[in-house]
Amino acid sequence: MKCALVTGGSRGIGKAICLKLASENKYHILVNYQSNEVAALETVKEIEALNGTAEILKFDVSNQEEVQTALSNWKEKNPDAIMETIVNNAGITRDGLFMWMHPNDWKSVIDTSLNGFYNVTNFFIQDMLRKKYGRIINMVSVSGVKGTAGQTNYSAAKGALVAVTKALAQEVAKRKITVNAVAPGFIKTDMTADLDEKELIKMIPANRFGEAEEVANLVSFLASDKSSYITGEIININGGIYS
Template sequence: MKYALVTGGSRGIGRAVSLKLAEQGFYVLINYRSNHEEAKKVLVEIEEQDGKGELLPFDVSSADEVSDVLGGWMSKNDQHIDVLVNNAGITADNLMVFMTNDEWNKVITTNQNSFFYVTRQVLEGMIVNKFGRIINVVSLSGQKGHPGQVNYSASKGAVMAATKSLAMEVGKKKVTVNCVAPGFIKTEMTEHIDEKMWKKMIPLNRFGEAKEVAGVVGFLASEDASYITGETIAVNGGMYS
């Protein structure tokens, strides 16, 4: 049994990734912070498809919770994580001239610091066992920028840069580190966006589906992707700067 952890796994892309990895035979740890009902629904879906998993609630932006809950699970079960999908993230959009310290700090803490806290926690096990897949869900905003998202773009751009460095550190231990950068995907995060207006800027002329992002994550988690590391794969319908 191989174990996969999906942070922010209760909704949207995280939900689709959790289902995909379960379909591929992984025992999926579904992380969430507070939305227990949605997370439970994902676990039920996994079990209805003869998959296996469990809920693992903790705040990815808290170093102490990551250590206590995730570290505690690993010690208690004497297991390591084979696949980590750093998916949890938030937005707090505002033009920089009006952006508050809180809007900046909570996005950086949740999106960027969590990458460090969670990845550090599972990395030793991957190195010791000489196998690991770390997949960071970033964003088109981190690649080309977007007005009103200086904080969000900074957090995702930082994770993409860190991915390249970490890939160089752990490659010899057969641990790969990659990013998946979604564009406009139909999730709760894009419900307020005018799809009719924005899809005109997308060559494929539509918003993407969460399962299309999950398909790329599933590929990167598989043996077929064993020679890919340090990369950012865009899933954005051809939308580039």
């Protein structure tokens, strides 16, 4: 059984990625979630409606012990499963100006995006190296590439993931494992629902917000054999706002 794990896979971009990897890449999907079980189960239901297979997996990516326990238990129950693709999508925002930023707003954002990447990817990396195949896709952000005022914590976390992507790609390329990052701009999701879309699209050459499915199309390509000579890349998907 060839599998793909999508962290934060129950809603928004994560959910769109789960659906796409199930239908186009024919993976058995592990839908990771932290608290919203109803949304995670709904994602599984939609995957099954597309004739795909999926299951939910609860853990907080920032909690190493929780990640180890959940993934070890899953591996024990599924000894024949092969984890081919990891999409590190889980992320949170705690926006605010740096001078007033609470220590926990700094720590929690970095723990989720950056340490979450380490906890999940490090668990599977030796298996991928042994199998001589893997796809690691890190969801970053335009904030991590250019920096965004009011998001020093989020920019720091995603910027660090950009650097991790480039470094790890060089370590594992000989074993046919690619490591790439996808940097979305403004995408229509719960995370951007409160933004002033009319005002913001004036900054976007494409004159609109992106759709979660458009990001999922790119991830699906990077998870496929078509992308086997692309590694260490940060691919912007932002309607031309920053390229």
